[in-house]
Amino acid sequence: MIPELLIKYRWALIAILMAALAWAVYLLPGTRISQNFSTYFPDEDPDLELYHKMIAELGDEDNLLSVVVNKKSTIFDSIFLKKFHQFTHAARELPHVANAHSLTTLNEPRKTPFGVLTDPLIHFENPESYTSDSLRLIRDNRIKGRLFSKDFQSLVVILEFEKELSSNLSEPIISSIEELSMIFGFEIHMMGRKYFEVTYNRISNKELKKSLALCLGLMILMLGFLYRSVWAVVLPVLVFVFSVILFLGFLVWIDHPLDSMTNLAPTILLIVSISDVIHFFSKYESRIKAGDDKQTALTITIQKIGLALILTSFTTAIGFLTLMTSSLPNMRKFGVEIAAGVVITFLVTMILVPFVLHAISKDSIHLRTDWFHWWERRAAAIWRIINSRPQWIIRTVLLLVAISAFGLTRINTNNFFNSSVPKGHTFNQAVDFCEEHLAGVRTFEIALLPKRGLTLNDINVLKEVEKLHTYIDSLPLVNAVVSPVTYYQTLNRSWHGGNENKYVLPENQQEINRLERRFEKSGNSAFQTVVNQKKSFGKISGRMNDIGRQKVYDLNDQVQVWIDENMDKALLDVRIIGASAMADKIQEHAIRNMFTGLGWALLVVSLLIFLLYRDWKIVLVVLAVNVLPLLITGAIMALLGLELKFGTSIIFTIGFVIAVDDTIHFIGRYLRERADQSVEAACKTTILETGRAMLLTSIVLFFGFAQLITSGFQEAKSVGILVSIMLVFALLVDLFVAPLLILRLKDR
Structure with a gap:
């Protein structure tokens, strides 16, 4: 019909x-290309609500862009500093930029005989102050590695974008900054989520065109050959x-x-x-x-x-x-x-x-005659091996299962922040530069939530925060640590005329209250992002190099043990949180969801096959020949040291649907032939007829996926390598294992 x-x-x-x-x-x-990473965050994670609260209360660090100007020599050059100051103001005037901060624009309050005045962090117009400025700055952990490099050869402009800036506006902003740096003659590096999104979008656009062209080219080449x-x-x-x-x-x-x-x-x-x-x-x-x-x-x-x-x-x-x-x-x-x-x-x-x-x-x-006859000979050889060496096939399968089971335990899940972007790309160059000369590219953040109606300006709460701040600052992996303690230490030092010995917490609650009243109107916005206006929520924020997800988890566990043993939880609740922590959550959920999704896929396909053919033996064959290529691919992934993460976890879903497609064609043809022939004859005919189509499909698809090895995305490259290998094993399993299982189960 x-x-x-x-x-x-x-x-x-x-x-x-x-x-x-x-x-x-x-x-x-x-058609739009967008890489909005907020859509990757897990829905039901208990930390997601707290993360959103942190953004709402303290601002979103992902809405900031660090523009690093690399002078390659000392920054204490009045001509360069004036030019850099102009660059900061010019960047502030760019569309959709809400504010711009740098070492030349920020001030600190100071108590003087004439009242509370502000004093620049660096007196860039007064070269006589450079020596004293450098000595003071190098001791300032709040801004060392954030606003200037450790060797005093680079300065940083921190741009704050308008809230809820759409992804399609990020590209023109980044392009404007690149053009501005060329006008000023500056060598720059950029770091921040917006820049990461733009980088991904640029590569995506290029990769999509290349992938389509290569897919078409290889398809035409292989089909023309066959x-x-x-x-x-x-x-x-x-x-x-x-x-x-x-x-x-x-x-x-x-x-x-x-x-x-x-x-x-x-x-x-x-x-x-x-x-x-x-x-x-x-x-x-x-x-x-x-x-x-x-x-x-x-x-x-x-x-x-x-x-x-x-x-x-x-x-x-x-x-x-x-x-x-x-x-x-x-x-x-x-x-x-x-x-x-x-x-x-x-x-x-x-x-x-x-x-x-x-x-x-x-x-x-029509297929090329020589290929047709070549396959007839190969199909006959496959059938002879199945009949003459079944134990050899079984032992090979069991050996592969054992090796794969071991290999699966060795899969690399220690993901790195920049492993997706091509090596040598300007983004990776920026990451390397920031890790070597600045405080690092990863955030390390801990949310601070006072209990019992207390606030973060309570002296007892602050002393608890100070203990944790001091501990985090002592960790070799964490740099440029700031917290509400930093804020009050800064106010205390300012009240005492910049005396470095007074860079400590005030002694009592009265001193804290007095400092807040005195400096209420002076502003200190660069450091108030660690405590909200009501003092009911805050954070400890540090920077670190991208050491890999596993080492970060070990660090988090170490910090959590210290918190459990040393903090008074009756006064303060503390939780490790932040954009980098949420990115780690993405990888964790992706890997967990991969197994869940595969489980559901296997269950649904099994039920569908059973409802269609009403034979549990057919279901068993389908499951066996589809799971084995997945196990082998996982082992090869471990052997090659490829990372299992969000982008590569999809490999197993792709591999599953490939294997299922060929198996269904094989089983469907076998059952049609079985209506008129014996089990043996039906298997032999199926290998000859359907096996030929499976081979042709696998050849074309092998080269279609192999072209992904040229991709600029490491995830796509991994998909290309692993799925190409999976195609080979899926074909071999369908041609050798499926018929053998059918023959073994025919009388059961």
């Missing part, structure tokens, strides 16, 4: 497809291109921007389109060789392959929809988008391929 309708109404269906394509092309100029037919090349390319255009148009229509994850979409759609079309070609060619006319061959092909295509598309979509169980919003978004892309690709295949095959000569699609 359906095959006849697809052929009968092919013109109406192709008209609908062309109209949808025109609509998608019309929408394409609205088939002696123009249409055998043109038709899969058309299915792929139409699917990608419709997919991108769909994203614009639902207002979803592209990000680093959706850059994988073209490659994933390549998997689906190539697999569908080659299996269609294989069945259609076999019917033509059997002597069917074009109409009959198409009808039988749609009838026989259609169910398998529906099932593989459904299971692939389900595989990605299991990402909806993730606690990470962006992972859920990715799952829905790719599931929609799979459905789009299936519809394009079922409309376009029958239409074109009906329009062209029936002999237009």
